[in-house]
Amino acid sequence: MKTILVPLDHTAATEATLAYANKLAVRWPAEIVLLYCQPADIVTTLEAQTQHLQSLVERLRYQQLTRQDGRRIRYHYRVLAGCLHDHIRAEATRCAADLVVMGLEHIDCGRQEAPGNHAAALTELVTCPVLVVPPGRRSLPQRLVFLADFGTLNPTVLPRLAALESAFPTAPLDLVQFYAPAQRPQRRSLRQGLAKAAAQLAWAAPSALHLLEDDAPLEGISEFCAHIQAQLLVIAPASPAQLLRYFDACYTTTRAYHTQIPVLVLRAAERQPAVQCCDKCAERLARQEAPAGATATASSRAAYHGVNWV
Incomplete structure (x- = not known):
């Protein structure tokens, strides 16, 4: 339970x-x-x-x-x-x-x-x-937005979001990555990180990938959520200071859209190292992990071509 x-x-x-x-x-x-x-x-x-x-x-x-x-x-x-x-x-x-x-x-x-x-x-x-x-009556979300830097996202974050999927079984999920104008030469690697994350998450409801250029991601995500009328924003802040910026007084005072909807904060979990009692255990673990990695690579390649980017 x-x-x-x-x-x-x-x-x-x-x-x-x-x-x-x-x-x-x-x-x-x-x-x-x-x-x-x-x-x-x-x-x-x-x-x-x-x-x-x-x-x-x-x-x-x-x-x-x-x-x-x-x-x-x-x-x-x-x-x-x-x-x-x-x-x-x-x-x-x-x-x-x-x-x-x-x-x-x-x-x-x-x-x-x-x-x-x-x-x-x-x-x-x-x-x-x-x-x-936030204060006020609201129904459960019909559309979710997940904002992160998927190129540097801790791999333990995605399973935490996947564990909550049954609470929102029919809600589509939009994965959003912003990049600054100076990062234009890195768009290929950013798209790959976004597609890999989508493949690993394997959200049941339809998912969309968005790679957007904006040097002010907080203003950008608020406008994006308002545009698609999202009812839940999922974030994976890299630091407490970054999290506090989401609730900065300038956004709450002006009632920015992302402060008027629930925000789900995901932290990276501490990964426990696998226990290997002998060389045979190490070989067995390697065999178990190899197929999963190959499957994820194939899924990432398919999702890569579905990225919406500007």
Whole structure:
């Protein structure tokens, strides 16, 4: 059974975050772990906070879902004293979370920060993907956009996205790579990286590849998402600073399109080296990996010719 960890606060946007997680849990399917961390200056008992979460769950699952779907979701409650960033790593490990769903404007330790700042900090503390949901009611996405530098993308990122495919089984996926005018001589290698990533991902719904010239990729991806009316943006930032730029105040203030849709943040996983107890094991592993590499090469060649580029 898959598990979605949902950190909540007491803002009005909490309901929208949980409503979105509910829809994901039904579609995937998955169980939900609700996590509330109570700051030290709040005198309400932890038991009272648990009852508050239970009341919220009962109200939302029968208001937002059909009765059958509402009964299908299993909920677990965790109410802890302290700040979320002090507990999120241990709680994600404890419940073996496959995904964290949190609000764009989440408040931690009673501190209100610029939208996305807490999400960016928490993304560095957990190993699973983090889905950042802006305020407002919304349905599950009908079209996804995956933005990355596919030439340098860590190979462990793609399996993490593929693991979420069953939550969006019919949603087409657009893979987008931007390049600066100075990179024009490298377009061939960029197309190859894009095609290789598409072949490895093997998304069930139709996928499109886009290699676009733009020296301002953040503005470019916002315009691209708006043009195709995407409802979910998937990103694989190379650093915390790069992630923070997605939620920069200039974009949230001007309500840039990419800040008005959920953003799925994928981090690279630490790869565990294969254990080889003897030379025969090493030879067997080499034989197992060879066919997969040949298949991926053939698929990459076929996908290479389908790239849309400007």
